[in-house]
Amino acid sequence: MLQEHNFIINEESGRLDKVLTDLLPSITRSHIQQWIKEGNVSVNGEKLKANYKVQQGDEIAIIEPELVSLEVLAENIPIEIVYQDEDVVVVNKPQGMVVHPSAGHQTGTLVNALMYHITDLSGINGTIRPGIVHRIDKDTSGLLMVAKNDAAHEKLAAQLKDKTSLREYIALVHGVIPHEKGTIDAPLGRSKQDRKKQDIIDGGRSAVTHFTVLERFKDFTLVSLKLETGRTHQIRVHMKYIGYPLAGDPIYGPRKTLEGKGQFLHATTLGFKHPTSGEFLTFEAPLPKLFEDTLNNLRNM
Numbered sequence: 001m002l003q004e005h006n007f008i009i010n011e012e013s014g015r016l017d018k019v020l021t022d023l024l025p026s027i028t029r030s031h032i033q034q035w036i037k038e039g040n041v042s043v044n045g046e047k048l049k050a051n052y053k054v055q056q057g058d059e060i061a062i063i064e065p066e067l068v069s070l071e072v073l074a075e076n077i078p079i080e081i082v083y084q085d086e087d088v089v090v091v092n093k094p095q096g097m098v099v100h101p102s103a104g105h106q107t108g109t110l111v112n113a114l115m116y117h118i119t120d121l122s123g124i125n126g127t128i129r130p131g132i133v134h135r136i137d138k139d140t141s142g143l144l145m146v147a148k149n150d151a152a153h154e155k156l157a158a159q160l161k162d163k164t165s166l167r168e169y170i171a172l173v174h175g176v177i178p179h180e181k182g183t184i185d186a187p188l189g190r191s192k193q194d195r196k197k198q199d200i201i202d203g204g205r206s207a208v209t210h211f212t213v214l215e216r217f218k219d220f221t222l223v224s225l226k227l228e229t230g231r232t233h234q235i236r237v238h239m240k241y242i243g244y245p246l247a248g249d250p251i252y253g254p255r256k257t258l259e260g261k262g263q264f265l266h267a268t269t270l271g272f273k274h275p276t277s278g279e280f281l282t283f284e285a286p287l288p289k290l291f292e293d294t295l296n297n298l299r300n301m
Contacts, residue, residue: 142267
């Protein structure tokens with residue numbers, strides 16, 4: 001099943017290949033350029049070149065070729081299923097697990113595990129990302145919603161787009177934040193210095209993060225964060241931007257930090273309107289043991 005993407009340009013600007021790379025951060029620019037060259041991308045119904053300058057109101061359609069070189073296998077990997085019914089699954093993803101297969105991670109992903117434990121998964125995202133409505137980073141732990149059919153997938157994805165779902169995180173950051181609450185409203189896009197990173201850039205995609213201080217330590221602060229948008233690396237980049245990078249973050253944080261297995265970031269609360277019943281469901285996942293042990297160590301210092 002081929003995956004289709006459709007976008008209407010509202011605030012983005014620049015070359016077609018650059019804009020699409022920002023809109024699809026999991027896809028490399030070279031792949032985007034290849035799709036354009038092969039005619040898989042149309043703007044207002046026309047096949048245009050990669051250097052076309054997008055305009056407000058442009059309607060872009062992409063037919064993403066299936067990655068036939070990747071065979072996704074079901075693997076008997078233990079996963080914590082918090083909730084499951086005929087339409088949706090809520091999973092508590094452990095730190096260190098990639099959400100879906102890619103060229104560098106063909107096995108051991110959440111999708112490999114889901115295919116073993118779950119009979120039905122939506123096909124909207126093709127064979128590589130079945131059921132995956134949204135993602136969290138490899139070294140971020142916590143709650144994800146997974147769709148078991150296409151109708152549920154579309155309704156859940158619409159809630160993310162309309163900002164009606166609830167996503168709250170807990171993070172441990174460097175430094176002592178003096179104020180109790182704050183909002184970070186800073187646009188994100190791919191870094192011009194490092195294509196693997198995100199950065200605050202003019203003309204980037206709108207990104208809003210709210211934070212509340214939960215506890216202060218000598219050199220660290222525990223915060224709760226609520227997302228209005230779900231951009232790639234949003235919390236990690238936003239907290240670095242205001243001078244309080246996540247502890248343990250190998251990309252955006254300082255090198256000398258707390259011992260761990262990556263950034264101390266946990267998706268603790270997930271809420272959404274059930275795609276069939278309409279009931280608003282809320283789920284919570286406790287902090288992983290390593291995270292909790294680290295907090296206790298800081299309290300005793």
